Amino acid sequence: MIWFVAALVGMAAVAWGFRFAGQAVTGNAPKFRDMPYGVAYGYVLGVAVLAWLVWAYTQGRSPDQAIANKFFFLRIAIEGFIIFAIAAWLFRLLGRSVGTSGTKKLFRSMPLTASFGILTILIYAIFALFAGVIAPYGQEQIIPGVAANVIPGGDPTLGGNPDFPLGTDQIGRDILSRLIYGAQNTVGIAFATTVLAFLLGGTFGFLAATLGGWLDQLLSRTVDVLMAIPSLIFALLLMTIASVWAPELGIPLTVFMVVIIAVIDSTRVYRLARAVGQNIVVMDYIEAAKLRGEGLGYLVFKEILPNATAPLLAEFGLRFCFVFLTIAALSFLGVGIQPPLADWGTMVRDLGGFVNFAQFAPMAATAPLLAAGAIALLTVAVNFVVDWMLQKSSGLKE
Amino acid sequence: MSEEILVKMRDVWLEGRSDETWNPIINGVDLTLKKGEVLGLIGESGAGKSTLGLAAMGYTRDGVRISKGSVEFDGIDLLTASAAVKRELLGKRIAYVAQSAAASFNPAHKLMDQHVEGPVQHGVMSKSDSEEDGMELYRKLRLPNPDQIGFRYPHQVSGGQLQRCMTAMAMSCRPDLIIFDEPTTALDVTTQIEVLASIRDIVEQFNTAAIYITHDLAVVAQMADTIKVLLKGDEVETADTRTMLSAPTQEYTKSLWAVRSFERPQKPAVQTGSVPVVSVQNVDASYGTVPVLHDVSFDMHEGRTVAVVGESGSGKSTTARCITGLLPPKAGQILVDGEVMPPDYRKRSKDQLRQVQMIYQMADTALNPRMSIGQIIARPVEFYLGLKGAEKRKRVDALLEQIELEPSQYYHRLPSELSGGQKQRIGIARALAAEPKFIICDEVTSALDQLVAEGILRLLARLQDELSLTYMFITHDLATVRAIADEVVVMKDGRVVEQGPKTEMFTPPHHAYTDLLLSSVPQMDPDWLTNLLAERGVDNIGDAAVDKM
Incomplete structure (x- = not known):
């Protein structure tokens, strides 16, 4: 703790020196001359954090297994980050040179985060659509003659098996x-649920x-009342009731789950659609359409909906993550x-106990983190794309 | 006036960023301002007036940059000055008055608290001194209750008063330069006079230099010592006000001057006994429980233009809402061709709705931004006349030609790809598509530049002759009335004050309120404001005059 504080104070002095040196070397260029002290400190802090990450990464690659294990996950994270960044950059490069002039223009103004998000979502979609072809085994197949709890990594000395690169459960x-x-089940059901939530919430x-x-x-x-109940508790309660009804009615429980989550989430969509709709309804072109004698269907689908797509689309991405x-x-x-x-949710629960091995056998602890990582990655990717679309749609309005 | 130079801008080039490229906004303009001098910057929208005005403070909006040139303020180079130096200047020696005072004040703080911020921040005065000085300034600007008005919130004072409070705020540090960016554009004529007079007085009293940005020539003629005309980022000409008004040298400047000359001869009076196209009979209306219209009656005859004039809040637009059926009247009725209309538009038949069409003030919000021009105009054609396919396309093309836009070029465009004047033309085409008898034009030219507005007025006049349309022309601009109206209805506080043929209305004697409206319209005469103030007496201008009636 003392060291930490000392480092922060030390950096304060370095930051002052950095700004002073910058002013002296560049002959008082506006960039250094008008730089607030906080910004200079930020630069120094950023460099310090970066230096620590590089040091930690070399530690993670250390031949001493004990030290390497300590920084194992940080190492994986840094490698993953670099690989994904390169992949996203290449994907954007591809998008800029292939396709119609419209898509090329889209890719040219795209930030790297958005191209990462789109790439990730595309990969998930491919896995979900062609799961049967891509997956080496069936999802419920218990392979004969193979031990349970094979460690991921495929290294026999560490308890892995090259035939099962991510191990067995x-x-x-x-x-x-x-x-x-899991991509097919979790993502597919989430998509169906979100679409249903939007149909309900958007229409109303x-x-x-x-x-x-x-x-x-x-x-x-009605929506206020529904929103007043904590949504997860409410969903749990309804699912418990549904689990009694489902076998009696002969309807799969999954159908109940889709409907229940869709109804609960449609309340949020309703709020947004109503707010956006109210802003559009006061426009003169709506008044003109009303005075023309247009019906409700024309007003909603031809006049209001096209003008509400941008915020609704952005909300769709966000809502998808929540669902x-x-x-x-x-x-x-x-x-x-x-x-x-x-x-994925069930997989995390079933293998969760392995997280306790993180200190000395990081490979074993990876097992539950794979599913958790899949969830996190998709959520981050969708949010990146949504951010980008929001920015684009707000730019359109100027 | 001293001869010392305050602002010196040399060969200034400004660029704005859009679609990933830098487009020129100002192309090498020079500007020199002496101490105590008032410079008027005029031009159409998009001419770069505001951008140039802000550049004189060494400031640019986001996405705009000064690519070349120099800006000097009192010997200080503003383009290379450090942020600290600029902080010392802005607010203290250079102040800015924005177009919309209502949007520029923080609604959560009292006026005086915002007034004292500058002087206290810059260490010019203590808070209590500054407050006293503020009251003094309010008095000089002839605000009512100068000792108390500062302790109100922005929403508690009127638009004209707010604009004067903003001028007082700009004056709080006694700056050497104030930049006024269209300070009276959003105000009624009667209020405008008050603001103009007080700005002029205070600028003279403190010998402050000012850059006055506006598109209204008559206004700038009252305020400025020198006028600079801009067109699409280029300087057209600069001259002192009297020379500029009496002998403009450039074609463009002359065309600006000529706009106000458009005037249609008045049509002969209709025969007595003919059925009016639209008749408003004893209409009372209210929003909720607040009464807005009181016993409004007037007739509109075929092929005539009836101008309804009055300041904001006088009930002009509400009358239009009663005619269209958006606001069912509390009492009285609306007759179209002698037939009583159902008060609510939802109860009217398709054919009744077709008869009455409307053109809106803001073409931006009147056209659906996601529909192409073709779709916008085709909809009423299809909806009312049942035309489909090639026939529909033919009709839309004919309508586009009628409004002087090339069909093949505009059919597939979106509204965002059109200029303001073109958008307004599309609004006209949409109204015509229904083949109506009667069109309500709600301030259709007030958001447009003078040259463009004149084009719209000429188009409307031509269409009226061709199709014998009847117009109800809602406006607060008497120049427009003079140009296009046959009959005039003057409204105030929800009542019809006076009505009659145009020629009669513009020749005295008038009703007192009509007289006030007429005399408040700025004229192209640099002495007009001075003479008017002398005539009315200092305490009897603008707001004050209205209140007394």
Whole structure:
């Protein structure tokens, strides 16, 4: 702790020196002359953090296994970051040289984060669509003659098996195959749920904005009531009821889950659609359409919807992440996607105990983190794309 | 006036960033301002007036850069000056008055608290001294209750008063230079006079130099010692005000001067007994419980233009909303061709709706930004006349030709790809597409530059002759009324004050309020404001005059 404080204070002096040196060397260029002290400190702090990361990375590559294990995850993170950055850059380069002039222009103004997001989503989509072809084994297949809990990494000396690069789970199923099928189940169901939530919330939101009056009051107050209940607890409660109904009615529990999450999430969509719709409804072109005698359908689909797509699309990406996390959370708690279907949330729960090995056998601890990482990566990717679209749509309005 | 030079801009080039390239905004303009001098910058929108005005402070908006040239303020080079030096100058020696005072004040703080910020920050005065000085300035600017008005919030004072408070704020550090960016554009004529008079007085009293940016020639003629005309980033000419007004040398300047000459002869009076196209009979209306219209009645006859004039809040637009049925009247009725209209537009038949069309003030919000021009105009053609396919396309092309836009070139464009005047033309085409008898024009030219506005007025006049349309022309601009109206209805506080043929309205004697409106329209005469103030007496201008009636 003392060292930490000392380093911060030391950097304060270095920052002052850095700015002074900059002013002297560049002959008082505006960049250094008008630089606030906080910015100079920020530069120095950034350089210090970067230096520490480089040092930690070399430690992670140390031949001494004990030291290398300590920095194992940091090493993986740094390598992953660099690989993804290069992949995203290459993908953007590809997009700039291939395709129509429209897509080329799109890629030219795209930040690296957005191209990373799009690339990641594309890869997930391919895995989800062609899971049956890509996965080496079935998602529920217990391979005969193979031990359970094979460690990821495929190194026999560390308890791995080259045939199962990501290891096997507690009853001997291939984790790689289950991860790939998990994309299909988790992402597919999340997508269906989000679409349903938008159909419900969007329709009612626009109706409330256009018609107003008692319908608006009724819908809005109903939504207020639904939103007042903590959503995860509410979903859990409804799922518990549904799990009793599902076998009686002969409907898969997954259908109930889709509907329940869609209804709960549609309340958020409703709020946005209503707010956006209300801003559009006061425009003169809507008044002109009303005075022309246009019907409700034309007003909503031809006049309002095209002008609301940008914010709705951005919300779609965000909402997708939330739905996805809710499904993973429900599965983790045991009421979501039911075994033997592969699902990332369930995988994290089943293998969670291995995290305790992180200190001395990082490879073993990787097993549950793979599914968790898949969830995190998709969430980050979707958010990057959404940020970019939001920025684009706000730029359009100027 | 001393001969000492305050602002010296030499060969200034400004560029703005859009679509990843830098486009020129100002191409090598020189500007010299002496101490105590007022320079008027005029030009159409997009001419670069505001950008140049801001550059005189060494400031550019986001996405704009000064690519070449030098800006000197009192010997200090503003382009190379450090941030610390600029902080000392801005607010203290250079001040800025924005177009919309309502948007520029922080609504959460009292006026006086915002007024004292500058002097206290710059260490010019203590807070209490500055407050006293503020009251003094409010008094000089002839604000009502100068001792108390500073302790109100921005929403508690009127637009004209707010604009004067902003001028007082700019004056708080006694700057050497104030930049006024269209300070009266958003105000009514009667309020405008008050603001103009006080700005002129205070600038003279403190011998402050000013750059006055506006598109209104008559206004700049009252304020400026020198006028500089800009066109698309180039300087057209610079001359002292009287020379510029009496003998402009450039073609463009002459064309600006000529705009106000468009005037249509008044049509002969209609025969008594003919059925008016639209008749407003004893209409009362209210928003919620607040009454807005009181017993409004007037007739509009075929092929005539009826101008409804009055300041904001007088009920002009509300009358239009009653006619269209957006606001069902509390009492009275609307007749179209002698037939009583259902008060609510939802109860009207398709054909009744077709008869009454509307053109809006802001073409930007009147056209759906996601629809192409073709779709916008085709919709009423299809909706009312049931035309489809090639027939529909033919009709749309014919309409586009009628509004003087080349069909093949504009059919597939989006509204964002058109200029303001072109957008307004599309609004006209959309109204015509319904083949109506009667069109309500709600301030259709007030958001446009003078040359463009004149084009729209000429187009409307031509269409009226060809199609014998009836127009209800809502406006607060009496120049427009003079140009296009046959009959005039003057409104104030939701009542019709006076009505009659145009020639009668523009010849005295008038109703007192009409007289005030007429005399408040700025004239192209540098002495107009001075003479008017002398005539009315200092305490009887603008707001004060309205209140007394």
